[in-house]
Amino acid sequence: MGEQTEILQGTLDLLILKALNLEPLHGLGISRRIEQVTAGAFQVKPGSLFPALHRMEEQGWLSSSWGESENRRKAKYYKITAVGRRQLDKERQRWIRISFAIGQMLESN
Amino acid sequence: MGEQTEILQGTLDLLILKALNLEPLHGLGISRRIEQVTAGAFQVKPGSLFPALHRMEEQGWLSSSWGESENRRKAKYYKITAVGRRQLDKERQRWIRISFAIGQMLESN
DNA sequence: CTGGTTCATATCGAATGTCAATAGGAGAAT
DNA sequence: ATTCTCCTATTGACATTCGATATGAACCAG
Numbered sequence: 001m002g003e004q005t006e007i008l009q010g011t012l013d014l015l016i017l018k019a020l021n022l023e024p025l026h027g028l029g030i031s032r033r034i035e036q037v038t039a040g041a042f043q044v045k046p047g048s049l050f051p052a053l054h055r056m057e058e059q060g061w062l063s064s065s066w067g068e069s070e071n072r073r074k075a076k077y078y079k080i081t082a083v084g085r086r087q088l089d090k091e092r093q094r095w096i097r098i099s100f101a102i103g104q105m106l107e108s109n
Numbered sequence: 110m111g112e113q114t115e116i117l118q119g120t121l122d123l124l125i126l127k128a129l130n131l132e133p134l135h136g137l138g139i140s141r142r143i144e145q146v147t148a149g150a151f152q153v154k155p156g157s158l159f160p161a162l163h164r165m166e167e168q169g170w171l172s173s174s175w176g177e178s179e180n181r182r183k184a185k186y187y188k189i190t191a192v193g194r195r196q197l198d199k200e201r202q203r204w205i206r207i208s209f210a211i212g213q214m215l216e217s218n
Numbered sequence: 219c220t221g222g223t224t225c226a227t228a229t230c231g232a233a234t235g236t237c238a239a240t241a242g243g244a245g246a247a248t
Numbered sequence: 249a250t251t252c253t254c255c256t257a258t259t260g261a262c263a264t265t266c267g268a269t270a271t272g273a274a275c276c277a278g
Contacts, residue, residue, distance in 0.1 A: 041210035101150035
């Protein structure tokens with residue numbers, strides 16, 4: 001694994017969906033949002049982010065449209081869909097189940 | 110991904126190390142222990158378990174020796190090493206950091 | 219208007235981890 | 249003996265992630 005592997009594999013979709021649940025963002029905006037909210041614990045690199053966005057769009061969880069960034073740059077904005085919101089809920093529940101289970105495991109003496 | 114993908118990718122090592130922290134177990138014993146403690150939330154299949162065990166032994170986190178199971182079958186018992194205990198502590202802290210970060214993400218409105 | 223920097227999207231190759239399916243051997247049971 | 253269960257193990261396929269890199273657009277300095 002890489003040196004700074006901080007991303008918990010399998011939770012990237014959850015993080016992205018959650019980031020977009022409030023408002024549409026462009027790619028790097030999503031990355032910044034995640035890094036900001038988690039106080040730097042997750043650093044989503046482009047090589048992880050964009051394949052994930054494409055995959056999620058293909059599955060109908062996101063839709064995208066070209067626009068302009070805060071800095072007047074060309075930027076593709078991603079928006080969560082209704083299907084994506086259902087998926088967010090699924091992944092949220094999955095996370096709760098998993099973190100509870102691991103908690104049980106760690107607390108078992 | 111598979112139908113019942115319940116395992117959070119990247120946490121298998123943590124679960125195995127923790128399972129072995131109390132006492133040595135053979136492969137399927139580890140699998141059962143994890144399934145039991147987590148109330149079935151994690152089902153570790155052989156195709157996931159044994160590659161993980163070999164990998165972890167190669168890294169010096171585990172040592173193994175042939176013995177006899179509770180049912181008189183030939184069984185390879187895995188034991189956590191001192192290095193493995195340090196790794197367990199690392200992974201435990203990593204888990205705490207990650208679950209805290211995701212918690213922050215999910216609670217952000 | 220030219221060169222450099224930042225922003226932003228994107229792709230590629232390699233490595234890793236997981237799973238489903240399967241194999242195979244060894245003890246137990248009848 | 250043959251059937252069953254237990255236990256270890258491998259194989260092939262697949263998805264995900266990462267590091268590195270490429271490309272292009274807008275801005276700024278001189």
